[in-house]
Amino acid sequence: MRTFIAELHVHTVLSPCAEIEMIPPLIVQEALDHGINLIAITDHNASANVRAVQTAARGTELAVLAGMELQTREEVHLLCLFDTAQQVEDWQATVDLFMPGIENNANLFGEQFVVDESGEYIQTEKRLLITSADLSLHEAVEGVRALGGMAIPAHVNRKAFSLIANLGLVPTDVPFDALEISRHLSIDEAVRQYPQLKGYPLIQSGDVHRLDEFLGKNVFKVEAPTVSELRLALMNEDGRKLSFRSTRTV
Secondary structure, eight states: OEEEEEEEEEOOTTSTTSOTTOOHHHHHHHHHHTTOOEEEEOOBTOOTTHHHHHHHTTTSSOEEEEEEEEEOTTSOEEEEEESSHHHHHHHHHHHHHTSOOOBOOHHHHOOOEEEOTTOOEEEEOOBOOSSOOSOOHHHHHHHHHHTTOEEEESOTTSSSSSHHHHHSSOOTTSOOSOEEEOTTSOHHHHHHHOGGGTTSOEEEOOOBSSGGGOOOOEEEEESSSSHHHHHHHHTTOTTOEEEEOSSOOO
16 A cells, blocks of 8 residues: 555646635645645636646656646536546536636636646636636536546535535535645534534545645555545545544655
């Protein structure tokens, strides 16, 4: 088994709410500086910078999962994680069919930049990304899993764009792979405050929009940094395990 310190919720400059410093080479270096060797790139309703970060990480110890933070019809944020850029691009093609096509107001929401592996500008994404796709939670999870991915509702303890805030519960008829706790509570505190989380696999993420927000709390003992291996660890099966670092290493 190998040990992976994971940050599974990282934005790039494609997300309008991310800082301009969130470019591939700086993301890779900052993750490594914090002892993190597995990240997922999860821009809002978008995936165009995934390949750039994966390319920037080549030759390093950092593994990069392909992902997206989808905003569902219920205005719930859902982490969609895949092994490959092609899988997330296939998911992107579906998501695009359900996006409203509103133009981004950069002065109000922020710029949305597609960049290459060095962080050089390629183009501006003109569609507003921080909005809801017309996909329900159930539809989204089904679609992600059909493509071989895993679906994890994001920051479920937050007061906005979360399961608990928007739905008041964790729906038992949707097969989530895990639930994500934000950086503001420990796992134990979250379960005490929100008893409905009990029994679900939990991860904790920094929801990284700035370089100083890397958290790296999740410690996966798995054979490889793949979705199938992470799922086994979340279920504590076949010798795979998930634990948590007690403090952040800088």
